[in-house]
Amino acid sequence: MILFFPRIVKKSSTKDGLVTSTIEHVLQSLREQRDSNKTDFNSEKYLIDGNFNSELICEHYQHIRQQTLSLCNDLEIEDFELQADDFVSPTKWHLAHTSWFFETFVLKNTSDYQVFHPQFEYLFNSYYNAIGKQYPRSKRGLMSRPTVQEIKSYRQYVDQKLLALINKKNGLSKKQIDLIILGLNHEQQHQELMLTDLKYNLSFNPLYPIYTKAKFPKGQAPESEKSDSVMPLAFIEFGGGIYNFGKKGDGFSFDNETPRHQALINDFRLANRLVTNAEFCQFIDAGGYQDPQFWLADGWSWVQENNVTMPLYWHLESEGIGNKDQKQSQRYEFRLTGYGQLHPQQPVTHVSFYEADAYARWAGKRLPSEYEWEVASKKRNIDGTFVESQSFHPLMVSSSKEDYPDDGMKQLFGDCWQWTQSSYAPYPGFKAPEGVVGEYNGKFMCNQMVLRGGSCATPRSHLRTTYRNFFYPQDRWQFTGIRLAEDVK
Structure with missing residues (x-):
């Protein structure tokens, strides 16, 4: 530290x-x-x-x-x-x-x-x-x-x-x-x-108990019949080069954010927002969970062994449509604020690294590296949906132009922890602190993936641009989401 x-x-x-x-x-x-x-x-x-x-x-x-x-x-x-x-x-x-x-x-x-x-x-x-x-x-x-x-x-x-x-x-x-x-x-x-x-x-209780009542902005509540349209998906280009990564010496940081070092990255493009529920539903409806071509070998084994067909906390329910014999499956979601119909324009969350990677492949894109994410987030205000918002769920990005930053990048912080393609490993020159506190991070630098950006359950003051979270590829009980990236050809 x-x-x-x-x-x-x-x-x-x-x-x-x-x-x-x-x-x-x-x-x-x-x-x-x-x-x-x-x-x-x-x-x-x-x-x-x-x-x-x-x-x-x-x-x-x-x-x-x-x-x-x-x-x-x-x-x-x-x-x-x-x-x-x-x-x-x-x-x-x-x-x-x-x-x-x-x-x-x-x-x-x-x-x-x-x-x-x-x-x-x-x-x-x-x-x-x-x-x-x-x-x-x-x-x-x-x-x-x-x-x-x-x-x-x-x-x-x-x-x-x-x-x-x-x-x-x-x-x-x-x-x-x-x-x-x-x-x-x-x-x-x-x-x-x-x-x-x-x-x-x-979530294991069939009564689906409510932890607390959410405070959603207008049009953001899952049950809202009318909501603003979501910000269109676009890709913002960032120039490659040699950049500095990791925490400087001005303030608290965990040891895994250090030492500050340089690395070379190529030109890349990053999605201007997180993937939505509606977009992920297209992957499901296209048979994405049944098609091994999009999955890493370990991911495909995980899907098969655990019968995974949708993100954690999603449910399918049949509802009558007109004629009582006609039924259509509707997607519902368990949230800390209750059980209700899936909001199509809110970010998809509670997905594993395997699911995030498979979706990116299906979409013809990829996940960003943690270095690319850090370059995109440099010199930006840490604004977003955090625990202080009391929504306890990621929120939609409105298509309202007045909500856009200069370059249109949104949701870099808050809402969902964003999976990267980077393995959780020590930075060059890393040394764990001496003594017991050396066990805090260093011994977990194996078989896990890095996530960036924080979530709707993260305290706002806890985050930094250099903050590195990490979980196993199959983990999805955190508020984890997807941001797409692509190479500049």
């Missing part, structure tokens, strides 16, 4: 009032940026005139910790315990694990800390082998105890101790600050996982 804290220098003055005013102005500006979710609050300037500002980091910590709890406001107590498969976790476990992270990596390394419960290190360790053994992931849903209330008490205990540590007279070391910021970014990752795991868990 790379952390950098720019120094904010006080203006020279013989009047203390001006100095105080300058510091308060800085603090207020940073708070406004955080609350508006318009800037990367994760690279916060915790140093003012070279001195550590405990007030600011306390606010940042409490802000993100409260965001996690707010995602649970509409849950029933029974919802916290669900685990439908090995690769997802109960909501209760996420609440505990994110607290375990701060307790294990920050608080336990102080001289006077007493653990909340001696067994929690075993129960809520995810995959850190250097810490010790872990409770089996597949059995997390079997733990009725500790209760949800006990987990919330655990969170309160950790919060109290950590805030007290931050406010100690001697302050924190740079290493402790780095670990706290890593923990907050880690918590934001689990905020998204809480939502996607919960959606998967709820």
Whole structure:
């Protein structure tokens, strides 16, 4: 991980009032940026005139910790315990694990800390082998105890101790600050996982429970009879050359975003938006899931072995059309906001890499490389549909010209994580950090694919142009989507 804290220098003055005013102005500006979710609050300037500002980091910590709890406001107590498969976790476990992270990596390394419960290190360790053994992931849903209330008490205990540590007279070391910021970014990752795991868990209930009511813009609700037309699909050309990739040293980044390096890419074109449900339905109706010519060998085996015929959470239902003997199959979709008819113009989501790649081949295109995606996203504002929108589902791009950027590129950020054709591998010169935190990313750099851009479940302030997500090719319980690319001939 790379952390950098720019120094904010006080203006020279013989009047203390001006100095105080300058510091308060800085603090207020940073708070406004955080609350508006318009800037990367994760690279916060915790140093003012070279001195550590405990007030600011306390606010940042409490802000993100409260965001996690707010995602649970509409849950029933029974919802916290669900685990439908090995690769997802109960909501209760996420609440505990994110607290375990701060307790294990920050608080336990102080001289006077007493653990909340001696067994929690075993129960809520995810995959850190250097810490010790872990409770089996597949059995997390079997733990009725500790209760949800006990987990919330655990969170309160950790919060109290950590805030007290931050406010100690001697302050924190740079290493402790780095670990706290890593923990907050880690918590934001689990905020998204809480939502996607919960959606998967709820989807097995034939009642299709509603997590919460969505806030859709006009014409975006799936049941809308009238909606704006979708932005026409077009391809934007980008020049090749030698580009810099990876994170610079100005702000937080995960270790897998570094080191900054150069790479050569050829001229390419990138689709101006994500693939829609209607466009993906054409692939289905053309027999795409039954035609092996479009599939990678492993992908075809996955389709056959799992009887995959459509994206995850899609359903076919027969509806009467006129004559009661006439029936037509309609496509429906389970969302966190309920079960309803598929919105044709919204981005297709919950597709695997195999499906994304097959669709691209069928369409006569390909998936972009992660380098191509990063070139296209350079110097762009990180705008889109994020968790703050409270739609909890990707939204359509309107054909309204006033919504277009200068070159027409949309949905680079938010809505859906975009599969790339790039394998998840270390950048040239990558070295995992020393110690336990070195297990965070590096050991997973095998057999997975890179995704870029964030989703409708990602916190806005969590994203960067250089952010690299990664999943196995068959994974599709995340909000994953498709952006097409093509070579310039």
